[in-house]
Amino acid sequence: MGCSASEVSNSLSQNPQYTVTPLSSSSTLNQQPNSNRRPKRDYRIDTNEIIQNFLLIWLDENIDESSDDYLNSIEQLRRTINTIEIFHDTNECIDYMSQVQNEKSFLIISGALCESVVSRIHDTIQLHSIYVFCQKQEKYEEWAKNWSKVKGIFTEITSVCDAVRQSARQCDQDDIGITGVSSLNQIEPSFMYTQLLKEIILEIDFDEQKEIKDLVEQNIMMATIPTLQENNLESIYLIWLDAVVDQSQENIDAQQQIRSIINHLKTFQNIQDCEKYINQISKDDRILLIVSGQLGQEIVPRIHYNRQIFSIYVYCMNKVKNEEWAKHFPKIKGIITELNDLLNQIQLDHFKRIENKVDEPFIINISKFNNNNNNIIDKSTKELNGEFLYSQLLMDCLLRMKSNLTDKNEFINLCKKFYENNSKELNLIKEFEKNYSSNQVLWWYTRDSFIYRLLNKALRIQNIDLLFVFRFIIYDIEKQLKLYQCSSSIRVYRGQLMSIDELNQLKISIGEYISINSFLSTSLNRQQAIKFLNEYNFSHNLQKILFEIDANPYINNLKSFANISSKSFYSNEQEILFMFGSIFRLINIKQDNNGIWIIQMILSNHNNENLKILYDNIKNEYIDINNEISLLSFGNILYQMGKYDLAEKYFQRLLKDLSNNHDDISKCYYSLGVLALIKDNYDLSLNYHEKSLKLLKPNDSRLADSYHCIACIYQKKEYFKNALEYYNKALNIWYNKFGEDYYQIADCLSNMGCLNEKEENYSKALEYHQKALKIRKKLLPKDHSDFGASYNNIGNIYLYLHEYDLALENYEYSLKIKIKSLPIQHSSIATTLENIGLVYEEKKLFEKSLEYYKKAANIFRETFSSNHSNMIDIEQSIKRISSILESQILTTYF
Known part of the structure; x- marks a missing residue:
């Protein structure tokens, strides 16, 4: 059978004990004879790998290995790269470099040798960077321009050391995807040794804040601009299908006029591309279609009843001919032969549509508080309490967040970018920028302008990035209401x-x-x-x-x-x-x-009452003493919603804005570490946690949070002794500070249960999970998602013990709680769906198993990349069960 998934507890909050509870157990069990899959656990983790597989070579004919300068330099360099080879002879050095296979090499070379040696070794694959150490920098600067691997000409050894350390660090970050996988198979002493090196690296001084800020600014630009260019931020699309739509100047001029009415215009010259595009548009958006008579006769019968098609205009030369077939399609608003008449009709219908709003899309969420139906995990349904709960919570957060002039400027710049080719809308934006005041917000909202169109769609589809910059408008509207x-x-x-x-x-x-x-x-x-x-x-x-x-x-x-x-x-x-x-x-x-x-x-x-208690419990984790919500808390809420990429984006944004000594920097690093763990970036996660630890005082209880996450990292890497050591360090702090009944202690005990499960100590694992559940029952409201994690992990133990009915009972109870308390696309729900699939696989109910695997896969795809471990596992399960079912069909027929 497959391996069930355990869930590790992760919670991000802004209480005095700020935590992202790592590893709160919910897992998927992968333990079947015919596969390597395990049930999944519910945990929360953060990790960061150590720099390894790097080699520093130092070539200098006149180096004095007994001098203090040399010894101090070696000490500095060993903080970054443990393996350092010193050469006095050029040929010996080149021979040695030619034999290096699995390590990236950094070369420090004297000025006297650089011109004769670099040309011979520059294209060596394993050679990453070259640093020239000399007395006269200007002598080699012109020469160095011809060699891309030469990273600098240095006259002081401390500068060389700094440059090597930063290059090694960057190279390590670039290789995380590779080294992270290979290092999992290394023996424990080797792992500990590389961990020691990483601790030393973190002591290196460099302008870290500047690097992070530059990176964040670049990431924000990369994340925002493609969204504006590729997506329609409004609900209305105008599509023009005509074989000559882009070939006459009259049509091209008309397109510009149309954009002043409906901003998003897309032209097509063939039916296939047009129909494909139409079918990709959400049924909650609306399409106005202009089509030629000839192509219209073919495409209209195929797309007329699509929900997103609102109006069709046949623009042709022969009105009588096209009226005959068009009369069967009520969405056709006119057969038009003159371009001016077409533009006037579109504008008239548009104004009428604005006035009556009868087909303006809006989403109704149905919350069936007494719903006992377990079959509520299909994506199409809106009957989900968790979806309802977090939708309300998100909007409450936006209203509580302070905004400033920078937010307004960001909003205006985004609008200008989106409407950059629409002169009418740009004029409105300029008017808004010059004249807007909060008491005019309803006048602006009800006007046919970018405010109304962008805000309504952003609310409907929960475009969090857009809502974030819109929050001052939302706040002003609520104030007026x-x-x-x-x-x-x-x-x-x-x-x-x-x-x-x-x-x-x-x-x-x-x-x-x-x-x-x-x-x-x-x-x-x-x-x-x-x-x-x-x-x-x-x-x-x-x-x-x-x-x-x-x-x-x-x-x-x-x-x-x-x-x-x-x-x-x-x-x-x-x-x-x-x-x-x-x-x-x-x-x-x-x-x-x-x-x-x-x-x-x-x-x-x-x-x-149950939903209200749960809502208030979650909300109160994030509201500060001024009844407001910070950007840090906003990121934490996105994390709880399972929107990991967005959460990371806002943590990075906050990190960019904070002063160097701000207390929230350690919290940002901690939260980023949790997110990196969830994404299987164990080395990056550990790096963030170690940065967070460096900023905390020795008596700060938040040390335990990062110790807990580091334990989760070790557990993920299957270094169980190290994991247990850090779990105990975290527990000792929490016990001394808060006593036995503390929610983070429950998370830690649950994760220790997952650890014992991995070591096949099932009775001990069950004991830990039940202890965690007992504490949670004392502290948390009835339908809190942590109960879903507990029952998921208890189900794992029964699955390992082949008690399939008990396993299924716990999984189904877990699923019921999660649906009440989490958004429907949350990866934790997918974890339990996957585990239910494992039970049915063990019971030989393969069609049922495949059904649950596919539901889990649909959610995982919304959250993780294709190379994430959860995606790899679930795709393998689907492939395995599909193969079994195909074999059964063949057996039946032959």
Whole structure:
């Protein structure tokens, strides 16, 4: 059978005891006779590997090995590279270098020899860098320009040592992916020796802060610009399909005019590419299609009923001919022969669409608090308490984070970059930059501008990077909604188009709570809302919906809602705006005599006590004494959501902004270490933890956090004695500081259970997991995700003991808790799905096993790279079970 996955406890918080609880156990068990897979554990880890496989060669005919300068230099260099070879003879040195195979070489050479030797050895594969040590720097500078491996001309040995150390460090970072794998198979004494070298390296002085800041700035640019260039940050796409769309100047000029109406324009000259592009666009976005008569007759029947297609315009030369086939497709808004008429029609329809908003996409999240259905792990469903919980938490965090002038400038620069070829929108951005004030935010939000379009999509798809720079706008909107909060009960209306599937999802959710991730615009005028619905001819797969919402402002803990007519760009509308994340109770759904579905809802503060306790517990970990959330806490929340790349990005951003002596630097290093561990970058993780330790005082209890993570690293590398040593160091600090009932102690005990599991001490492992569970029950709310980790790891023990029913029982209970407490795409959920697949594999229920493996793989792909250990394991499992099923089919037929 395969190996089950254990989960290591990781938690990032900003309490006085700041921690990313490493290795909180949840694992996947890989222990079957016919495979090398183990169940997965739930842990949290950080690691960093030691510089090794590096060789320093020093060639100098006149070197005095007894001098103090020489001895001091060697001492400095050995802090970085342990293997140093000294040569006085040129030929001996070259012969030696030609025999080096598995080590990267650094060469220090005297000025007297450099010109004659470098030409002979420069292209040697293992030679990484050359450093010329001489008396007259200017004598060799011109010569050195011809040799790329020459890293510098030095007149002082301390400068040579500094340059070698930095090159070795950089080279080690570049080789992490290779050395990290090979070092796992080395014997323990060798590992300890290289660990010692790494400790010495960390004592080296160099301008580390500057290097990190430069790297972060580069990474932020690399992360942001491709997003702007490749993705549409708005919800509307305009696609133009015509064999000659880019061949006439008239069409090219028209494209520029169209972009002033709809920013994202994509042109195609053939049906295949166009159809492929359409099918890649989310069904929650909207497409306006311009198509020639000839190509339209072929493509429209194939894409007309795609949910994302909203309007089609046939731009042709023969109107009568194309009207015949077009009449069967209600999304076709016109058969147009003149370019000006086409542009006018698109603009008219666009303004109408802005006014009525009936097909404006927004996501409804359904939270079935009493849902006992275990089959809720499909990506398509929104009935996930964890998803709901973290969506609410994320928005709460954004509102609590302080913003400043730099944030506004970052927002403006991002908008300018996205709209760089749209003169109309750029003029609006300039106007915003010059005139915006917080009391005008509703005027700007309701205007047809970049603010409305970018913010609504960012909220809908949870584009965290964009929401982060938008947070001052979000904050200002909430402030205005609170200021103008409705003072009496009201009933409001919203017309909306929905697919049959979307409607059916709501029909089976009557009595449940729903939340809407975007701002919700409604009207006091029922007839106006119905009028908007009736203005359109819609295809048969879309249903007309009228939301009928009752809102009472005197209920406690409601999201704000206000009549914004006096503050709106369109002051004649009776618009009531609800804050994003508003929660509603779904009361009833019925169809009236005109075929409109009436959905009755009440604005609510969900009263599920367990969810509220869990939400408050998570939120309170991150809020400071001023009721605010820092950038550090924001990164920690992203980590808890399983958004590891984003969390890393914000930790690096914070590291760039902090002063050299700021207390949060050690916390950043610690958090980055945890993330590196999760990504299997063990050496990098250890490096970060050691940096964090260097900044802490001897009596700081946070030392235990990094000791714990370092133990996890050793455990991952299967150096169990070292892991146990560091676990005990962490435990001693926590016991002395906090007593026995401390949540980090539970994490540590759980990880020690995983360690004993690896050593096949199953009874001892179970004992540790049960101790951890006992502490968690004393400290944590009922549905906390750490309970999911505990039951996952207990399931692993039963799986190893071949108690498959008990294993499955614990895994399913773990999954139930995780779904309540984590986002559905969290890798911890995938871990338990994978373990359930292992149980079914052991039970020879291969189709069921494959089903769970595939569900786990879908989540892992959203989180990890293809070469991550979790991805490699799950792909091997899918391949293994698929092969078994194929063999069974062949046996059946032959």
